[in-house]
Amino acid sequence: MTVVAVLALDGVIPFELSVPGQVFGTANQVVDDVLYDVRVCAPGRTATTAPAVGGFALTTAWDLDALGEADLIVVPGHDRYLDPPAPALLAALRDAHGRGARLASVCVGAFTLAATGLLADLRVTTHWRCADELARRHPDLHVDSKVLFVDNGSLVTSAGVAAGLDLFLHLVGQEQGATVAAATARHTVMPLQRDGGQAQFIDHPRADAPGGTLGPTLDWMRAELARPLTLDEIARHAAMSVRTLNRRFRAQVGTTPLQWLLRLRIDEARQLLEATDLPVEHIAARTGFGSPTTLRHHFARATGTAPSAYRTTFRGGSHQGHADLLTADGPVLARP
Structure with a gap:
């Protein structure tokens, strides 16, 4: 059994906080066994979510000391990601990694993970809007703003919000095999084909060159x-x-x-x-x-994908294409 600790810091993004439980909990359901024990951990067992996406208070059963028992620690994004993390939190993450735990960030959770110093000299990712700031604050990182996630073995980073779904499905596939990952994807109504190397779909602003000659x-x-x-x-x-x-x-x-x-x-x-x-x-x-x-x-x-696959994933009302995704034999799960 894999013990998964999901870190809930004040200002946490509720969706990113819940995704690990959704994916790993569904994996438990599809095999009718306890493959994963998911624990939400918060300093003092309490946290508040980001007001911008519907703020509320939550109480958890586990404090930060639960990080010491985790096999996988997930760091979701939170709205105070530019503030220096508490020294006790950074020490707990370093200690967990030192004893062999895997650390994974979602979206701007990469800023918290980077503050530990563990990502030095590694290729990492985060939400494309924040990639330049991450690179500026941590010039020893190789920030790739284009991919959905980067798997460095014991250290994994993923891009914005929904890329966490892709990351955790990837981890299920690594640990439990493609059959369990495919069943988990079907039960959570997720596409099966998105791997870490697929590009983030970045909106490029209109380049009107205000005040320029072009x-x-x-x-x-x-x-x-x-x-x-x-x-x-x-x-x-x-x-x-x-x-x-x-x-x-x-x-x-x-x-x-x-x-x-x-x-x-x-x-x-x-x-x-x-x-x-x-x-x-x-x-x-x-x-x-x-x-x-x-x-x-x-x-x-x-x-990072073909036009037909892009249309299948993003075309509104494309029910046939969506059904094809849900009944495929298995996901493409690969390390970039």
Whole structure:
């Protein structure tokens, strides 16, 4: 039996606090046995949840001393993640890791885990909106903002909110095998195919370059998205040399013209996959990729999944695709 301690600090995100119990508890149910003993632990046995997502007080049966008995300690996100953690908490996490416990963070729980010093020199992840801040505060970490989770063996980090579901299903698969993981996924109505290497689906803001000189050219590129655009053609429209265009793009948009155009095409393809029944061939043409093969190649590189799989997961009302996910033989569970 695996003892799982879920850390409830003041300001904890309720969903992230409950996900480990949901996944590991469901694994117990599908095999009709106690594979996991899930314990919510809080300093002084009390905590309050984040007010922004429906604050309430909770009382737990376990204090921080229960961390000493845990095989797996889960650190969910909380709204005070930028504050220095209590020294006693950091010592308890270090001691637990030192005796062989596995530590896992969800979302901004990575900040708490990073404060222990245990993540030094490791590849880690967190919610993409907070990745730059995590890297700034802990320059010894290799922060990857694109993936759903990173498994370093005894130290595991995952991205925002729902990625915790993927992480804990991954851990069930590692410990109990693909059959139990697949049954757990079906009972919790989860997709079976998302592994750690799949990309976080990041919303890239519109790059309108306020106050800059590229606004008209950006609008023109959006309008001409369906046809191939060369760097020379973009430079002519902007009335500047290719070298100046590249320099202005990096200063005002933060990337190169062709990379911005590719990102724009991927985002448009995502929207069409979510909102329409257009065949991939038509989407490739409308987004300037030209062929389905080219679309699939760039889409997979950007998102870590195929256009068809993305549509199955994110298309509202796609009941048949959802059923396919729930009746697949087993999940793809892999370490990135």
